[in-house]
Amino acid sequence: MTELLMYTLLGVLYAAVLVLYLAVAPLIAVGRALGLTGQLLWLHCRVLVGVVHRRTPEYQIQRLPPYRPENEPEPAHRQYFHGPATRDLRTACLLTMSRFRRTVSHSFTATNVQYFAQPSASRMATVPFGLTLYVGLVLGVGTAAVLLAFLVLLHTLLVYLAQGVVRITAGTLRAVDRAVLRAKGLHHGMVCPQCYELVEYPQYECPDEGCRRRHQDIRPGRYGVLKRRCACRGKLPTLIMTGSHRLQGICPYCEGLLSDSTGLVPETVLPIVGGTAAGKTQLMAAMLMTLFDAAARGGPPARFADRDTAAKYEVLREVLSIRGNTLGTQRALPRAHSLLLGKGRARRLVHIFDTAGERFTNLEDTDALRYARTARTFVFVLDPLSVTAFWQGLSTDQQALLDRSLASPVDPELVFNQSTQTMKRMNGALTQSRLAVAVSKYDVLRRQPLLGDHRPDGSESARAWLVDVLGLGNLARAMEMEFREVRFFFTAAVTTEDERVDDSMVPLVDWCLGSGRYDAT
Structure with missing residues (x-):
């Protein structure tokens, strides 16, 4: 209990x-x-x-x-x-x-x-x-x-x-x-001065000296919006307008180096067309000297857009100064001569293309002339010494005073017809383009009686001389049919005693590059 x-x-x-x-x-x-x-x-x-x-x-x-x-x-x-x-x-x-x-x-x-x-x-x-x-x-x-x-x-x-x-x-x-890019006329691509391809967007190298990795497309996207972080942790700007133009641009086709400021400023492509030994290279050298001489005298600024152009220019200038003959352009595709011309909104990246004359007469070679698709101004170098009528108009004694080896062996009509067909095949807008016909070797012409009363500074006078004296009326009319505007110039790609380019080059350069505005559209 x-x-x-x-x-x-x-x-x-x-x-x-x-x-x-x-x-x-x-x-x-x-x-x-x-x-x-x-x-x-x-x-x-x-x-x-x-x-x-x-x-x-x-x-x-x-x-x-x-x-x-x-x-x-x-x-x-x-x-x-x-x-x-x-x-x-x-x-x-x-x-x-x-x-x-x-x-x-x-x-x-x-x-x-x-x-x-x-x-x-x-x-x-x-x-x-x-x-x-x-x-x-x-x-x-x-x-x-x-x-x-x-x-x-x-x-x-x-x-x-x-x-x-x-x-x-x-x-x-x-x-x-x-x-x-569209506002700058670059929406179809930027011209590679090495392989002549149109580059939609360059490749860029990492600026770090110990890295140098290559980036295919640095525009805003999955690898960065304003900045891209490289594998080495270095940073790259993603837009040309925010600084990517300061990086070294590389062509994705040939892996060649692009010119400075590629994509930052509008581009002007200026092809120099002509037969073998017509005087294209000397004419280009004289045009470059004219631009730099004008800049030195207070004209629009001019500077080299790459080291290759600077190195070649010094050689060309020296050759012209001693009145020597430049080496013929090699059949291998040469790098364009690229310059940055003008200042402010008028600044342009100008590519001057000098291609071997053989490429204008061989169909299998002309396919390399891809720069013609974007050009709106062309320079056709016409060597009067290559025309039979020129020699027929000289006496035996006058012919003996001239070196026939300096004449181009190619008929200018053949060169023009072949090159225009190539440009059309590449969708070149010839009917919207201008053509400057540079009658070369004027320094030889003015010592001959064939020039007569034709003034060296007028397009109509130069055209009349080609038609009346050399019998190139068909060629002149074909040029005017193919191109929107055609101008004719007597040109002497030589220097004077004070190492200045002959005055005949100034009208040509001024017309091709837009009266100092360097606008070839």
Whole structure:
């Protein structure tokens, strides 16, 4: 009877304690729920920092391919919101889910062992407390799951919103870049002075001396919006208008170096057409000297656009100064002579092409003359010594005073017909273009009686001389039919005693390059 009473009293006391415990149990459950929720949220924050910032192997999923330059077609790091951000989101979600499951499983297992399986005190005391903790863990898991789902959803929305903004910005900048190129007349491409191809957009080298990796297309896109980060971590501007023109441009076809300021200023292509030994190279040298002499006397500024042009110009100038003969142009495609002319809005990048005369008479060679597609002004060098009528109009003694080896062996009509057919085949807009006919070797002509009363400074006088004296009426009319505008010039590609170019070159240069504005359109 006594034991029964004692057990009854203990039961009543235990029940009373349980009732009192039930009053504080919700607080314990809420506390455990908050603890687990905070722990899970903290783990997610650590995962985000590790994935986005630290990027150590601990915070990477190995089965996801890393965004590294060696895995890319371009030697550059992906712009964050063009792939890596989405990958980081996936990685963070996978790691958070993994650690969520592990943490929750560990919490339930530890509670079960400590309060149910292997309690350190009586189960009468540990079981109610364990059940309370179980309730708290369930509440914590539910709360944490909702909050983490919200954070992941918010993260996802921010990533895709940023991706949209970045991609729209990149597309807008590319459109602006195309509009700027169109305004400069470069929307069809920029001329490579080495292989004559039209380059839609140059390749660029990383400016770091120890890198020199080559980037195919640095415009805004997946590898950067305003700046591109090279694999060496050097930065390259993505737009010509923001500084990419300061980088070394490279032709994607021949891998030759492009001229300075390619893409920054409008380009003018000036082909010099003529037969072998017609005087093309000397005429080009005299035109270059005329431009630099004019700049030295206060005219529009002129400077070399590449080192190759500067080196060749010094040789050509020296040859003209000593009144020597320039070497014939090689059959291999020579690099164009490129100059930056003018200043401000009138500045132009001028490419003067001097191609071997054989290429104008051989069909298999003329296909290389791709620059004709973009040219709107052409110079045709007509050697009067190559015309039979010229020699027939001289006496035997007068013929003996001239060196026939200086005459071009090719009929100018053949050269003109062949070259115009080639230009048409390449979609050259001849009917929208101008033609300057440079009657070469005027320094020889003016010592001959054949010149008569024809003035050296008038287009009509030069045309009349070609038609009346040399019998080239058909050629002159063909030129005027093929081109929008034709002008004729007597030219002497020689220098005077004070090392100035003959005055006959000034009208030709001025007309070809637009009265000092250097605009050949």
